[in-house]
Amino acid sequence: MTFAEKVLASYAGEKETAPGQIVTVHPDHLLTHDNTAAIIQKIPDELQQYGIASLDLPVIVIDHVVPAASEKTALNHKNIREFVNKHDIKHFYDVGEGICHQVVVEKGLALPGKILLGSDSHTCSYGGVGAFSSGIDRTEAAALMLTGQTWLKVPQSIKITLENTLPAGVSAKDLILHIIGDISASGATYCSVEYHGSVDKLSVDDRFTIANMGVEMGAKNSVFFVDDVTNRYLSSIGIKENAYSPVYADEDATYDQKLNYDLSKVVPMIAKPHTVDNTTTAQSVQDIDIQQCLIGTCTNGRLSDLNVAADIVKGKTVDANVRLLILPASRTILKEALNRGIIQTLVDAGAMILPPGCGPCLGAHQGVLSPGERCLSTANRNFKGRMGSKDAEIYLASPATVAASALMGHITDPREVMN
Amino acid sequence: MTVWKYGDDINTDMLFPGKYTYTCSTPEEIKPHLLEDLDASFAENVKEGDIIFAGKNFGCGSSREQPVVGLKSVGIKAVIAKSFARIFYRAAINQGLLLIESAEAVNAYSKGDKVIIDADKGIIIVGDETFHFPQLPPEIIAIQQAGGLLPYVRKTLKKQK
Numbered sequence: 001m002t003f004a005e006k007v008l009a010s011y012a013g014e015k016e017t018a019p020g021q022i023v024t025v026h027p028d029h030l031l032t033h034d035n036t037a038a039i040i041q042k043i044p045d046e047l048q049q050y051g052i053a054s055l056d057l058p059v060i061v062i063d064h065v066v067p068a069a070s071e072k073t074a075l076n077h078k079n080i081r082e083f084v085n086k087h088d089i090k091h092f093y094d095v096g097e098g099i100c101h102q103v104v105v106e107k108g109l110a111l112p113g114k115i116l117l118g119s120d121s122h123t124c125s126y127g128g129v130g131a132f133s134s135g136i137d138r139t140e141a142a143a144l145m146l147t148g149q150t151w152l153k154v155p156q157s158i159k160i161t162l163e164n165t166l167p168a169g170v171s172a173k174d175l176i177l178h179i180i181g182d183i184s185a186s187g188a189t190y191c192s193v194e195y196h197g198s199v200d201k202l203s204v205d206d207r208f209t210i211a212n213m214g215v216e217m218g219a220k221n222s223v224f225f226v227d228d229v230t231n232r233y234l235s236s237i238g239i240k241e242n243a244y245s246p247v248y249a250d251e252d253a254t255y256d257q258k259l260n261y262d263l264s265k266v267v268p269m270i271a272k273p274h275t276v277d278n279t280t281t282a283q284s285v286q287d288i289d290i291q292q293c294l295i296g297t298c299t300n301g302r303l304s305d306l307n308v309a310a311d312i313v314k315g316k317t318v319d320a321n322v323r324l325l326i327l328p329a330s331r332t333i334l335k336e337a338l339n340r341g342i343i344q345t346l347v348d349a350g351a352m353i354l355p356p357g358c359g360p361c362l363g364a365h366q367g368v369l370s371p372g373e374r375c376l377s378t379a380n381r382n383f384k385g386r387m388g389s390k391d392a393e394i395y396l397a398s399p400a401t402v403a404a405s406a407l408m409g410h411i412t413d414p415r416e417v418m419n
Numbered sequence: 420m421t422v423w424k425y426g427d428d429i430n431t432d433m434l435f436p437g438k439y440t441y442t443c444s445t446p447e448e449i450k451p452h453l454l455e456d457l458d459a460s461f462a463e464n465v466k467e468g469d470i471i472f473a474g475k476n477f478g479c480g481s482s483r484e485q486p487v488v489g490l491k492s493v494g495i496k497a498v499i500a501k502s503f504a505r506i507f508y509r510a511a512i513n514q515g516l517l518l519i520e521s522a523e524a525v526n527a528y529s530k531g532d533k534v535i536i537d538a539d540k541g542i543i544i545v546g547d548e549t550f551h552f553p554q555l556p557p558e559i560i561a562i563q564q565a566g567g568l569l570p571y572v573r574k575t576l577k578k579q580k
Contacts, residue, residue, distance in 0.1 A: 022558045035483075038444045042569060050576055065441050072442050121482040121506055137484040137510035143572045151558055185428055186476035190505050218476065220505055275428050362437035362481075383432040383480060385456035390436075 002157035002253040003223050004192035007132040010247070011115055019156040019256075026149045029091070029109055030057050031118030032141050033100045034064035037079040039119065042142040052087055053148025059091040059109055059118075060084060061100035066357040068095075069365035098330025098356040101125040101212065101298040106332055108237055111244040112226045117144065121215045122298050122380065127223035128208035129230055130246055132192075134221050155220045156256035157249075158188055161197040164264040169415040171308070172206035173300055173378065173398035176213045177269035179261060181279030189218030191256060194249055198263070199224055204233040205302040212299050213380050216276040225249070268413050271396035274384040282401050282413040289321070290395070292375040293406040296327025296354070297361045300378035300399050306337050309403035310345040312417060318350035319409030325367045327354045349407075363387045369394075376402050376411060420468045420496075422534055423461065427474035431507070433457040434478065434486035443485065446492035453489040467494030470536070472528050474500065478507025484514070491516040497536050499543065501525050512559055513568035519543060524550040 001009065005017045012023035032039055040047060052058065060080065068074035077095065084092045093103050101122055104110050112130035116123060119141040126133035136150070144150055166175065180187070193214055199207070207224040214222030224230070226246035234244070268282035295301075295309050306328060318324045326346055328334040334356055337343045343353060354360070360367030361379040369375055369392035377387075382394035397405070400414035407417060431437075439452050454461040471490070477500035478486065487510040490498065497517040511518045517538055524543045528534070532546040543550045554560070565571035 022556050034441050041444070046573065046576065070442070076441055119482055121480065123482075135482040135506045137482055137487070137506060137513060139484060139513040139568050140509065143513075143568050146576065147572055185479060186502060186504070189476065189502060215506075218479065218504055275430075362440065364438060364441065368438075381430075381432070381480060383430045385436050386432045388438070390456040 001250050002192060002255065003194050003225070003247055003249045004132060004155050004157055004221065005253070006247050006249070007113060007115060008152060008154050017154045019154050021154045022151050023154060024149055024151055025115055027115040027117045027144070029059050029104070029116045030141060030144045031059045031061070031100055031104060031116060031120065031123055033061050033120060034076060034080070035119055035138055036060050036083065037076050039138045039142045039145065040083050042139065043146060046146050050146055052145055055088060055090050057148055058089055058145060059104055060089055061093040061097065061103050062095050063099050064358045064362065065364045066095040066355060066359070096331055096355060098332070099298045099301065099358055102301065102329035102333070105129065105208070106237060106330055108239045111239065112230065113245050113247040117150065122212050124214040124219060124221050125208050125212040125298060127211035127214065127221050128204055129234065130223060130226040132221050132223070135215060155190055155192040157192045157194055157253070158257045158259065159194050159196055159255040161258070161260045162195060162199055163197055163260060163262050165198065165201045166263045166266055169400060169418050170266050170268060171398040171400060172202060172209040174269045175261070175263065175266050176210045177271055177279050177396065178266050180213065180217045180277050181269065181271070183217055183259070185216060185275055185277040186218045188214065191219055193219045193222040195222070195224050200227060200229060202229070203304060204229060205304045208302070209299055216380055268398060268401050268415065270401070270411060271382050273382055273393040273395065276380070276382060276396065282397065282411060285411050286413065287410060288395070289374065289410045290376045290405060291321060291323065291373045292367060292369065293322055293324045293402050294327060294360055294367060294375060294377040294379060295325070295399050295402050296329065297358070297379040298329060299380040301327055301329030301333065303333050303336050305378065305399040306333070306342050306346070307340070309399045310342040312400060312403040312414060313349035313351070313407060314345050316349055316407050318406045321409050322406050323367070324349070324351040324406040325354055325360060326351050327360065328356050330356050360387060376405050378402050420470065421464065421466060422470050422472060422528070423458070424472045424528065425457065425474070428476045428479055429457065429473050430480035431478060431483055431486050432480055435483065435489060437481060437483070440483050440485065446488060449485045449489040450493060453493065465493045465495070468496050469494065470496050470534055471498045472500070472525050473498065474525065475502045477503050479504035482506045484510045487511050487514045487516050499524050512562055515563055515567040519552050521550050521552050
């Protein structure tokens with residue numbers, strides 16, 4: 001069996017499952033964020049009558065418009081806090097704690113072999129530590145809150161085998177953009193994507209970046225199998241090895257597709273507007289000028305991402321025509337970046353530091369684009385209108401590429417400015 | 420009845436821009452922004468019973484459900500596409516919006532063709548051609564027959580009590 005077949009079989013109480021089969025599962029956690037208020041507003045009477053299925057189930061993180069950008073968003077946050085207090089929600093993280101997908105992982109809620117569902121498409125990120133996780137809509141989140149269970153169709157699986165190691169200046173972001181460019185934005189639709197081969201050189205940060213973008217090729221979930229890298233990471237956040245049971249695909253599992261990528265051949269990549277699979281090399285679009293650069297988000301707002309950016313801009317100044325925004329993925333990351341002088345370096349170079357959250361990535365607030373502007377971002381989506389005006393353009397790249405480009409004022413292959 | 424035709428990779432930002440996600444939730448709030456950045460004429464002219472044809476990967480992107488809630492509430496009879504993104508597909512089941520995956524029907528349509536859908540029989544007629552689409556699994560039909568996921572869950576909870 002594949003990873004997905006095994007996890008779903010175990011949660012459904014079946015010996016085995018096959019693609020296409022529909023199973024009922026009780027996920028370990030249900031993630032909701034700023035949309036929590038809209039979710040509970042669907043079921044006020046039912047919550048009163050039946051209560052929440054299990055108090056360990058919901059994980060609520062306020063992160064999408066933080067701190068509140070308007071009276072309406074402030075009221076939304078207030079409604080969520082009232083719900084949390086009324087029902088004694090166990091796993092609640094208020095404004096400032098960070099982006100939900102980073103917080104879920106940092107707090108040890110996403111563990112190997114577990115099932116997490118969330119009313120956010122990037123819930124697929126937790127495959128970075130060997131969990132089965134996937135996005136759902138608000139209505140399903142409401143139903144789950146009441147019943148604690150839902151149906152899932154067992155997906156077909158795609159096996160991606162990685163060979164060799166990434167060259168200097170090339171990152172996990174470049175790799176996933178390369179893969180999505182290759183198989184298209186719908187290349188893994190409804191599928192579970194498993195990463196095999198030489199993954200040991202990919203840190204947990206790298207794995208999150210890759211798993212996070214699984215949904216950008218249509219995947220239901222993406223997964224990296226637990227190894228020493230995972231165990232060391234989980235141990236660093238206080239999770240002991242006996243607290244989780246890793247699930248591995250069988251050697252003889254059946255895959256819908258098998259793909260191989262040679263990491264040593266990957267170069268800095270760019271996704272051009274307005275789809276994530278509209279990719280090219282950074283080198284081929286070097287003349288394109290930019291007005292805003294964004295480093296952060298749930299895709300690339302981790303310590304290693306900020307560190308790479310700081311190394312590149314150290315002692316230099318961001319181009320006069322560029323606004324460089326830094327969006328750390330969590331308070332923990334922000335604190336560590338402060339301790340290590342990373343934030344000092346970035347600010348010295350002319351960057352602005354935003355509070356941990358999602359704001360500019362979805363055009364909610366902080367760094368909204370005007371018509372005719374162009375942004376180079378480490379986020380996961382470059383859809384038309386996503387960061388504000390529909391007449392603005394979003395290009396996606398790695399933290400190194402965005403940092404190098406911020407210095408030059410136009411898209412730049414980071415290997416040209418790295419020492 | 421109007422048939423609206425769009426291309427590949429119509430994402431949820433095009434169907435309903437992200438900037439309104441945390442300020443608009445009701446059908447009335449959603450409607451003026453439906454397809455705002457894709458087709459400014461849609462929200463104004465869409466009518467009960469209209470149909471949407473689209474290419475592959477319709478509804479990709481965010482898990483926000485306003486696109487589905489919006490399309491259902493303005494009376495879209497069905498979205499017929501070459502393929503759908505999975506969260507959008509689930510959201511449509513949960514709201515009772517009919518989605519039909521049929522690349523053949525999409526390819527067959529030309530402007531002005533009459534389109535007839537018989538969901539029970541699993542048939543779409545485009546012009547003078549007939550296409551069949553498969554029935555959904557019984558677990559999903561049960562949700563649809565209840566009128567969507569929440570009515571289904573309410574029924575189940577009541578039974579358990």
